[in-house]
Amino acid sequence: MIEAVRRTVVNDMTIQVATVNGSGSQSANNILLKSFFRMGIPVGGKNLFPSNIQGLPTWYTIRVNHRGYVGRKAQLDFLVAMNPNTAKEDYHQVVPGGVIICDSEWTIDPADRRDDVAWYPVPFAQLCKDNVENAKLRRLLTNMIYVGVVAELLGIDNEILDAALRDQFASKAKVVESNRKMIELGKDFVRKNLAKKDPFRVEKMNANGNKILIDGNSASALGCVFGGCTVVAWYPITPSSSLPESVIDFLNQHRKDEATGKNRFAVVQAEDEIAALGMVIGAGWAGARAMTSTSGPGISLMSEFVGLGYFAEIPAVIFDVQRVGPSTGLPTRTAQGDVLKVVTLSHGDTKHVALFPGSVQECFEMGWRAFDLADRLQTPVFVLTDLDLGMNNWMADPFEYPDKPLDRGKVLDADAIKRLGKFERYRDVDGDAVGWRTLPGTRHPAAAYFTRGSGHNEKALYTERGDDYVHLMDRLARKHQTAAQLVPAPVESSDSGAQIGVIAYGSTDSPMAECRDQLREKGIRSSYLRIRAFPFTRAVRAFIEKFERIYVIEQNRDGQMLALLRIEYPELATRLRSVRHYDGLPIDARFMSDHVIEQEHSSKKELIHG
Amino acid sequence: MAEVGTVNRLGFNRQEYTGSPSTLCNGCGHDSITNHIITALYEIGADPYTFAKMSGIGCSSKTPAYFLSKSHGFNAVHGRMPSVSTGAKLANHELTMLAVSGDGDTASIGIGQFCHLIRRNVRMIYVIENNGVYGLTKGQFSATADTGSKQKDGTINELETIDCCELAITLGCTFVARSFSGDKKQMVPLLKAAMSHDGTALLDVISPCVTFNDHEGSSKSYAHVRETDTPLHEIGYVPSYEETVADYAEGSETDIRFPDGSTIRLKKLDHDYNPKNKVEAVAMLEESRKKGILTTGLIFVDTARKDFNATLHMVDTPLIRLSDAELRPSRETLSRIVESYR
Numbered sequence: 015m016i017e018a019v020r021r022t023v024v025n026d027m028t029i030q031v032a033t034v035n036g037s038g039s040q041s042a043n044n045i046l047l048k049s050f051f052r053m054g055i056p057v058g059g060k061n062l063f064p065s066n067i068q069g070l071p072t073w074y075t076i077r078v079n080h081r082g083y084v085g086r087k088a089q090l091d092f093l094v095a096m097n098p099n100t101a102k103e104d105y106h107q108v109v110p111g112g113v114i115i116c117d118s119e120w121t122i123d124p125a126d127r128r129d130d131v132a133w134y135p136v137p138f139a140q141l142c143k144d145n146v147e148n149a150k151l152r153r154l155l156t157n158m159i160y161v162g163v164v165a166e167l168l169g170i171d172n173e174i175l176d177a178a179l180r181d182q183f184a185s186k187a188k189v190v191e192s193n194r195k196m197i198e199l200g201k202d203f204v205r206k207n208l209a210k211k212d213p214f215r216v217e218k219m220n221a222n223g224n225k226i227l228i229d230g231n232s233a234s235a236l237g238c239v240f241g242g243c244t245v246v247a248w249y250p251i252t253p254s255s256s257l258p259e260s261v262i263d264f265l266n267q268h269r270k271d272e273a274t275g276k277n278r279f280a281v282v283q284a285e286d287e288i289a290a291l292g293m294v295i296g297a298g299w300a301g302a303r304a305m306t307s308t309s310g311p312g313i314s315l316m317s318e319f320v321g322l323g324y325f326a327e328i329p330a331v332i333f334d335v336q337r338v339g340p341s342t343g344l345p346t347r348t349a350q351g352d353v354l355k356v357v358t359l360s361h362g363d364t365k366h367v368a369l370f371p372g373s374v375q376e377c378f379e380m381g382w383r384a385f386d387l388a389d390r391l392q393t394p395v396f397v398l399t400d401l402d403l404g405m406n407n408w409m410a411d412p413f414e415y416p417d418k419p420l421d422r423g424k425v426l427d428a429d430a431i432k433r434l435g436k437f438e439r440y441r442d443v444d445g446d447a448v449g450w451r452t453l454p455g456t457r458h459p460a461a462a463y464f465t466r467g468s469g470h471n472e473k474a475l476y477t478e479r480g481d482d483y484v485h486l487m488d489r490l491a492r493k494h495q496t497a498a499q500l501v502p503a504p505v506e507s508s509d510s511g512a513q514i515g516v517i518a519y520g521s522t523d524s525p526m527a528e529c530r531d532q533l534r535e536k537g538i539r540s541s542y543l544r545i546r547a548f549p550f551t552r553a554v555r556a557f558i559e560k561f562e563r564i565y566v567i568e569q570n571r572d573g574q575m576l577a578l579l580r581i582e583y584p585e586l587a588t589r590l591r592s593v594r595h596y597d598g599l600p601i602d603a604r605f606m607s608d609h610v611i612e613q614e615h616s617s618k619k620e621l622i623h624g
Numbered sequence: 625m626a627e628v629g630t631v632n633r634l635g636f637n638r639q640e641y642t643g644s645p646s647t648l649c650n651g652c653g654h655d656s657i658t659n660h661i662i663t664a665l666y667e668i669g670a671d672p673y674t675f676a677k678m679s680g681i682g683c684s685s686k687t688p689a690y691f692l693s694k695s696h697g698f699n700a701v702h703g704r705m706p707s708v709s710t711g712a713k714l715a716n717h718e719l720t721m722l723a724v725s726g727d728g729d730t731a732s733i734g735i736g737q738f739c740h741l742i743r744r745n746v747r748m749i750y751v752i753e754n755n756g757v758y759g760l761t762k763g764q765f766s767a768t769a770d771t772g773s774k775q776k777d778g779t780i781n782e783l784e785t786i787d788c789c790e791l792a793i794t795l796g797c798t799f800v801a802r803s804f805s806g807d808k809k810q811m812v813p814l815l816k817a818a819m820s821h822d823g824t825a826l827l828d829v830i831s832p833c834v835t836f837n838d839h840e841g842s843s844k845s846y847a848h849v850r851e852t853d854t855p856l857h858e859i860g861y862v863p864s865y866e867e868t869v870a871d872y873a874e875g876s877e878t879d880i881r882f883p884d885g886s887t888i889r890l891k892k893l894d895h896d897y898n899p900k901n902k903v904e905a906v907a908m909l910e911e912s913r914k915k916g917i918l919t920t921g922l923i924f925v926d927t928a929r930k931d932f933n934a935t936l937h938m939v940d941t942p943l944i945r946l947s948d949a950e951l952r953p954s955r956e957t958l959s960r961i962v963e964s965y966r
């Protein structure tokens with residue numbers, strides 16, 4: 015029997031499932047996530063997992079929010095405690111008025127017995143023992159009981175839930191049946207034994223239009239496929255691996271010669287990240303579109319080859335799905351800590367092109383555009399995402415088909431050389447600081463040139479002359495200016511009454527709308543600029559010039575984007591302030607707004623007290 | 625040198641296969657190898673427009689600039705030429721990959737990539753110009769320095785040597801040869817055969833460094849190499865466009881046919897040697913090491929194994945020549961994919 019509740023909270027809650035790694039809870043969590051999504055409620059799911067295959071604690075958080083705030087929220091409303099080892103701590107994460115679901119057989123320390131939350135003890139283990147014969151399956155199926163419990167308590171639509179279940183175990187009728195039975199057990203238990211004591215409910219709404227739900231790595235992978243990438247070389251590393259693995263899946267589905275079944279692509283699992291990038295550089299040099307994907311440790315290893323790509327001017331696309339460093343760091347936690355490293359990677363003077371997708375749509379779009387940019391600019395192009403964006407599921411508008419054909423950049427074939435009468439690899443004939451190149455195998459006596467990472471002149475001949483070197487380095491600097499005309503411009507969301515500016519990039523975008531609303535509630539109005547690429551475009555400077563105080567919000571310790579902005583715009587440096595989040599969890603709106611407010615207050619005090 | 629006016633089957637004279645003048649020390653073994661490469665290319669009638677010259681960093685790795693000026697070349701970073709070559713070959717399998725490396729470039733900094741290249745059996749000719757030292761950084765021992773060999777300043781190498789041929793055989797290399805830069809008669813047919821081979825063809829060529837490793841006590845000096853060089857057989861190469869004639873006494877010669885129709889003919893010297901037997905090959909190399917002799921010739925060959933492009937089930941069209949329509953799936957395909965994420 016369900017008791018009437020005084021207050022109801024509809025479509026606004028953060029649910030956390032605390033489980034153990036390797037226990038198969040991912041399917042259960044996906045079913046819940048999909049169900050909310052298909053009920054038309056904005057939703058975001060985040061997996062917090064350890065660097066371990068089996069046995070260590072993991073948490074899955076689902077944020078349901080009718081206003082569309084789906085970034086991380088630190089406060090938990092609804093806990094499903096399935097891991098006795100973390101339960102003690104988990105119980106205390108829940109906000110007063112929240113919910114705790116746990117196994118009724120657990121003994122709970124009186125100190126942890128919170129009386130300000132609704133407890134729902136469920137005999138998970140017992141229900142499983144009584145209903146599942148196969149001991150091996152028990153653990154997996156226990157998860158489905160909590161799906162049923164949560165669905166019943168919150169009022170998830172039955173049909174939608176069942177469809178999500180069927181999709182999860184696509185076509186495996188037997189599996190669907192056994193899982194469905196467990197969901198029913200959970201629901202039935204709630205109906206017969208629990209009185210609803212909490213205010214949380216979900217109701218169908220229509221906020222999701224024709225959106226899709228996808229992780230950033232799959233989106234980036236699709237970008238690579240639609241960008242015409244043919245050579246993939248990679249070395250496994252969390253949180254990058256699922257990106258090349260998805261590329262491989264998509265290529266196998268969509269890039270085979272139908273007649274012969276043969277591959278119109280090559281994938282190599284390289285011996286390390288050095289070799290992975292070496293293969294990409296070799297393929298790019300020969301004229302193919304090639305990519306690799308890695309995370310911080312791999313980026314460090316790629317350093318020397320990136321310098322070669324920059325100096326010898328060879329296209330390459332490198333995805334960096336960032337995780338917490340330095341060194342092995344926190345391999346399964348998120349960060350934006352590679353920004354400064356990546357844009358100047360390698361020894362000597364280098365400046366690289368980097369794209370910062372802020373959503374899964376942009377993972378797709380910048381994914382394919384990166385190949386055009388690399389070919390057009392003849393240089394390595396980085397796409398920087400992070401664990402949060404890459405490995406978690408996000409809502410997105412359907413991806414738009416590329417709006418232009420592949421841009422293969424400046425390549426001369428034998429006929430073109432015949433027409434032109436000569437060819438000099440590194441001469442800036444068009445004034446954009448990008449020379450024309452030929453591909454090995456071009457059948458013309460003037461086509462060949464020697465590619466080297468040592469000093470070279472416009473004819474690609476070896477030189478150690480100072481003037482040749484300066485000439486080359488200055489042209490590369492000009493090429494960086496050309497890049498600024500081609501990379502995606504920043505996105506501005508302005509408020510005519512804004513007192514401050516806010517700058518962010520990448521996944522820090524997700525809680526930004528919520529953060530700015532929180533600031534507004536405190537009387538602080540802001541305009542927001544989301545940087546999408548390095549080199550910065552003119553709009554970045556223009557934005558900074560508009561405000562006395564601009565907060566650069568990012569997920570690393572040292573304020574790397576802040577530093578980069580200060581390097582690029584030294585005369586504007588004092589306007590820039592910094593909010594930095596770096597505990598490995600995705601940044602949340604409250605953290606951002608609290609820090610901005612605090613700094614705003616202290617600057618007021620400074621004004622008053624001189 | 626071919627006489628002026630003499631041309632090969634493509635109508636090119638020898639000059640067409642040369643490159644810019646060498647900047648190496650006078651007498652450097654590497655320059656002789658460059659010459660043998662030019663001779664082999666010229667004699668075989670190689671098409672310069674199909675070649676990609678690959679190398680790492682070192683005196684040896686500079687040499688691709690000294691031959692085949694009509695072919696693209698790539699001086700990669702130290703020790704990483706194999707990966708760059710792999711990528712280029714995957715992108716365009718029509719390229720004939722001709723790579724030159726040093727013993728430092730291959731057996732020290734690059735040994736990882738060397739091993740993995742062989743494991744993949746990427747089709748390419750891989751010449752190690754092996755002088756037992758790092759020439760370009762002024763004579764430090766490399767990992768192929770023989771145990772007991774003396775450096776210029778008197779230091780003795782007490783470490784084990786890495787035998788690139790033996791290593792390659794155990795890794796599954798399908799064409800393994802050893803030679804000496806001063807032995808044109810042996811090297812030229814070996815190079816030609818390497819070009820016919822469908823897989824990684826390794827030539828470990830002892831190539832004395834006159835400046836840092838040509839003294840008394842060095843096992844890679846000209847004098848010592850000449851003294852200990854023990855050929856396994858006499859080698860002849862018959863290209864696919866010439867007929868092979870069986871004109872030898874039973875048992876004195878072995879023919880090995882390559883998939884492109886060419887043949888390498890091994891003429892027996894003092895004793896029998898079967899280059900198709902892995903175990904025998906390794907035993908022979910171990911024996912040579914024990915005796916302190918340099919055994920040269922075609923050490924091992926296996927013409928049956930698939931090369932990397934075939935292993936990856938790639939289409940016949942080089943990837944770089946696929947059309948945009950073949951590369952970018954259709955609008956409908958994107959809609960279908962997107963739909964599956966609803």
Ligand SMILES: Cc1ncc(C[n+]2csc(CCOP(=O)(O)OP(=O)(O)O)c2C)c(N)n1
Pocket residue numbers: 681682683684685702725726727728729730753755757758759760761766
């Ligand atoms: C990463 C890196 N480390 C060190 C060097 C310096 N270096 C240049 S060539 C070389 C050794 C070359 O030896 P080898 O490959 O045997 O060629 P050789 O000069 O003997 O022909 C070294 C250590 C370098 N170029 N790059």
Ligand code: SF4
Pocket residue numbers: 647648649651652653654683684755759760832833834835836
């Ligand atoms: S230093 Fe040695 S290896 Fe280098 S060019 Fe001179 S002789 Fe040759």
Ligand SMILES: [Mg+2]
Pocket residue numbers: 682726727728753754755756757758759766
């Ligand atoms: Mg050497």
